[in-house]
Amino acid sequence: MQQAKIAVAGATGRLGRHVVGVLGAAGHKVVPISRSAGVDVITGDGLAEALTGAAAIIDVTAGPGSGQRAATGFFTAAARNLQQAGERAGVARYVLVSIIGIQKSTGGYGSAKLAHEQAVLAGPVPARILRVAQFHELVGVLMDRGRRGEVIYLPQMRTQIIAARTVAGALAAMATSSQAEFAAARAAGSAGAPVPELAGPREENLASLARLIAARRGDQARIEEVTAADPDSQAAADGSLLPGPHARLAGPTFQEWLATQPDSGSAG
Numbered sequence: 007m008q009q010a011k012i013a014v015a016g017a018t019g020r021l022g023r024h025v026v027g028v029l030g031a032a033g034h035k036v037v038p039i040s041r042s043a044g045v046d047v048i049t050g051d052g053l054a055e056a057l058t059g060a061a062a063i064i065d066v067t068a069g070p071g072s073g074q075r076a077a078t079g080f081f082t083a084a085a086r087n088l089q090q091a092g093e094r095a096g097v098a099r100y101v102l103v104s105i106i107g108i109q110k111s112t113g114g115y116g117s118a119k120l121a122h123e124q125a126v127l128a129g130p131v132p133a134r135i136l137r138v139a140q141f142h143e144l145v146g147v148l149m150d151r152g153r154r155g156e157v158i159y160l161p162q163m164r165t166q167i168i169a170a171r172t173v174a175g176a177l178a179a180m181a182t183s184s185q186a187e188f189a190a191a192r193a194a195g196s197a198g199a200p201v202p203e204l205a206g207p208r209e210e211n212l213a214s215l216a217r218l219i220a221a222r223r224g225d226q227a228r229i230e231e232v233t234a235a236d237p238d239s240q241a242a243a244d245g246s247l248l249p250g251p252h253a254r255l256a257g258p259t260f261q262e263w264l265a266t267q268p269d270s271g272s273a274g
């Protein structure tokens with residue numbers, strides 16, 4: 007696709023800011039969608055104006071809650087509103103980020119993302135999904151969330167973690183691919199091909215990565231692994247949510263990425 011106008015829903019988020027950066031660097035015109043930019047995917051405020059003239063929507067939104075009910079409510083409403091406003095504005099493509107392994111989900115956030123995927127695919131604008139691994143940027147966020155005094159509690163998790171910037175590049179490529187490529191990939195999906203997956207170069211353990219960040223921060227906190235409340239916590243711990251054999255792998259490794267972070271990976 008030549009340089010185009012692309013709407014990024016969730017433009018200010020951990021992933022969205024990189025999507026905006028990658029598209030801008032490639033010369034595309036980016037329309038940022040977020041409440042801080044005056045556009046709300048739940049109430050619909052500002053959505054019609056934002057999508058006018060857009061060739062594609064990249065959906066990297068996330069709501070306030072990670073529980074199944076709250077997250078499902080947010081994602082399905084956001085998908086419905088973006089799809090309907092997108093159709094009215096003549097948007098030709100919808101690209102959604104999702105999470106590797108959610109087809110095995112038994113509840114919680116994974117099931118909410120599955121509902122997100124289904125709501126996006128049910129809409130009138132032709133859609134493609136990219137399932138990705140956890141972001142490098144998530145480790146510092148989970149550490150801050152899990153801190154109780156001098157102990158940091160983290161869920162047991164095997165993850166083939168990836169840089170948000172790498173995911174952003176793949177989403178941008180999907181949204182701006184040729185018409186033939188976009189249509190062929192959708193046809194393959196309808197014929198039963200697995201949903202594309204993108205993960206980092208190697209499997210890591212969440213707690214071990216957190217210890218690397220703690221060492222760089224000079225943080226003396228003890229890091230303890232716990233069983234999380236999420237219904238998929240056992241699957242995360244035993245490796246069931248790692249990428250499938252068809253996944254594309256891309257760097258940098260977590261260690262390479264961390265070495266480039268001026269704030270020791272805490273910015274999210």
Ligand SMILES: NC(=O)c1ccc[n+]([C@@H]2O[C@H](COP(=O)([O-])OP(=O)(O)OC[C@H]3O[C@@H](n4cnc5c(N)ncnc54)[C@H](OP(=O)(O)O)[C@@H]3O)[C@@H](O)[C@H]2O)c1
Pocket residue numbers: 015016017018019020021022039040041042043045046047048049066067068069070103104105106119138139140141144
């Ligand atoms: N984090 C991970 O490791 C990971 C891994 C795989 C997939 N994902 C998926 O990637 C997506 C993005 O995750 P993230 O960590 O980048 O999320 P995030 O940092 O929480 O960003 C969420 C974005 O959504 C926007 N937003 C929230 N409510 C909105 C509303 N009502 N209207 C318009 N915009 C709204 C926020 O902007 P405002 O607050 O300004 O509205 C922000 O730009 C999610 O769908 C997540 O499931 C995440």
